[in-house]
Amino acid sequence: MANECLFCRILAGKIPATFVYEDDLCVAFPDINPQARAHVLIVPKEHLVSLAYAAPKHTALLGHLMATAAEVARRQHLERGYRVVVNTGTEGGQTVEHLHLHLLGGRYMDWPPG
Ligand code: AMP
Numbered sequence: 001m002a003n004e005c006l007f008c009r010i011l012a013g014k015i016p017a018t019f020v021y022e023d024d025l026c027v028a029f030p031d032i033n034p035q036a037r038a039h040v041l042i043v044p045k046e047h048l049v050s051l052a053y054a055a056p057k058h059t060a061l062l063g064h065l066m067a068t069a070a071e072v073a074r075r076q077h078l079e080r081g082y083r084v085v086v087n088t089g090t091e092g093g094q095t096v097e098h099l100h101l102h103l104l105g106g107r108y109m110d111w112p113p114g
């Protein structure tokens, strides 16, 4: 746990969030500033700064996060489709330096993204 990390503080219960999913490896909770009707963050319990820091030992975890996004999408009834986004680094639009997946749904998604 990184003390100064927002998502580590949420994982430690120091900042409130409503977990819509939790298992041994990750949690999911609504984004505080939703960009779609459904906007859920899937966050690993392990502090990993970003996807750019992923190593071969993280392969199973990364797969689990993707599978969890699909499970949360089912729970959120996003049968019509959704988008999973991993903002990475400054130019990637990442603002919280703890790896997370955005699950966005409930509206039509534009392409290319901004
Ligand atoms: P990113 O910009 O990809 O790093 O995503 C970080 C996300 O965290 C943003 O969409 C924020 O709205 C969201 N966020 C920041 N603080 C909180 C919080 N306390 N609870 C839930 N989501 C948050």
Ligand code: ZN
Residues within 6 Å of the ligand: 001, 002, 005, 006, 007, 008, 009, 046, 047, 048, 097, 098
């Ligand atoms: Zn963290």
